[in-house]
Amino acid sequence: MTASATGSATRAEYCVIACAEVWRGNGEVLAAPMGAVPSVGARLARLTFAPELLLTDGEATIVGPDGEAEGWLPYRRHLTLVTGGRRHVMMGASQLDRFGNQNISCIGDWEQPARQLLGVRGAPVNTLNNAVSYWVPRHSPRVFVERVDMVCGVGHDNARAAGPSATRFHRIPQVVSDLGVFDFGTPDRSMRLVSVHPGVTVDRVREATGFALTVPADIPYTRTPTPAELRLIREVIDPSATRDREVRP
């Protein structure tokens, strides 16, 4: 373990940093965050190391950091932007498996589910056309499952099986949870631990994951927010602390 100073950052703030980092170096693409922590992260990235990112007001307007409109993005244009690939979305997941298949549709048998959730939404089009990362605020074996009940977001195994049209633009850069950061940098493109947030042990991550995770020998801590980043998060981007409602401080 590589220890690093935690300063006074909370777990939620480490999660914000980890989410912000998924958009580093993406260029002029739409950062599409779903959930409070990714939203704070996207705005932090836009205000600091990724000024070229595009952000929306959550409705149909592309806005700058101060909320000034710089573009129009109603749903139909948003879907075109998805298929054109100039977007990196951070979606949620009710279930996520080792190859990055994601489910937000239903739990149990699809014909008559035990729990009906949202539906597939845009997960199939997202995963085949633009970069898709995931955010899981409560890492547990109920979310990180061996196999998802309904493949909404397409994972590496299913994309490969579906052929070159499916893999052509398929990319799942990272998964961020309240425990750590993960990617798919293994030979079979299954999930791998990249970093743990300070205060989290590798054993705890293993216990909270319902499949065998690849764990390299040396796992660093998620990087510490700088004082300037902490000030932006707390005073400028999220003064009402929406992040603390998703991840307890």
Added chain:
Amino acid sequence: MTDRPAARDKTMTPEEVVARLESGMTIGIGGWGSRRKPMALVRALLRSPVTDLTVISYGGPDIGLLAAGGRIARLVTAFVTLDSIPLEPHYRAARQRGAFTLTEIDEAMFMWGLHAAANRLPFLPVRAGLGSDVMRVNPGLRTVTSPYEDGEELVAMPALRMDAALVHLNRADRLGNGQYLGPDPYFDDLFCEAAETAYVSCERLVETAELTKGGTAPQTLLVQRHSVTGVVETPGGAHFTSCVPDHPRDEPFQKAYAAAAADPAAWAEFSARFLPPDGDEKSYRQAVRTWHEEQK
């Protein structure tokens, strides 16, 4: 005195719209989630005997209410949500008891299905769907191979053709020209163009000249009269969904709806109060006003 013939006045009441719908039809409903849904027309539909419907919708409380009323035989959707309340309780309950057949497709597949229907094409090729369980749960979906050098295999998304479309807009004239004044057109024009008949309810019926008065941009004129069969003036006709800038979503009322929907006894009370079989849109609005007074 002008010698120009008058264009056809297409105004009608919600009841007259519903009288043109028949059991077994395929009905498209515009809006998105809990936004600009033609709720007055849905409420009128619930007071009619029309049932056994195939409904095509980016689903919100329109689907919740029709599911609770047992009117849906098949639903074509990518999601059903109340937005500020993520899960629609009536829809959840209906799915969990297997109340109707579901055609679950992706949001973009849905859009291309509308485009195909509006363009009188049997299908449009899309990448979305490949590798996902959308292909498993819709065994009728086929793929096509590009005839060009790339040879890509893509999903052939079938046209979402419908017998009737119901949409709600901010303004309309008597001829069927419909205008949205909010930030997002959703897909309402495509719904109208993809349907054999289309009915536009609006917050306010105005003279044609008034639609662009004061410099209002002509590109707000989303729906054109050639694709509209009937126009209904229903102030608050999207209630309780949002219809900005005329009104936001009625969040307290939506909350009360969702709470009632989660419990059969509470729902019986709620529907008796707000959606009685002998009611109309006027009595609905009065019941909502009284309810808001009580909440103060």
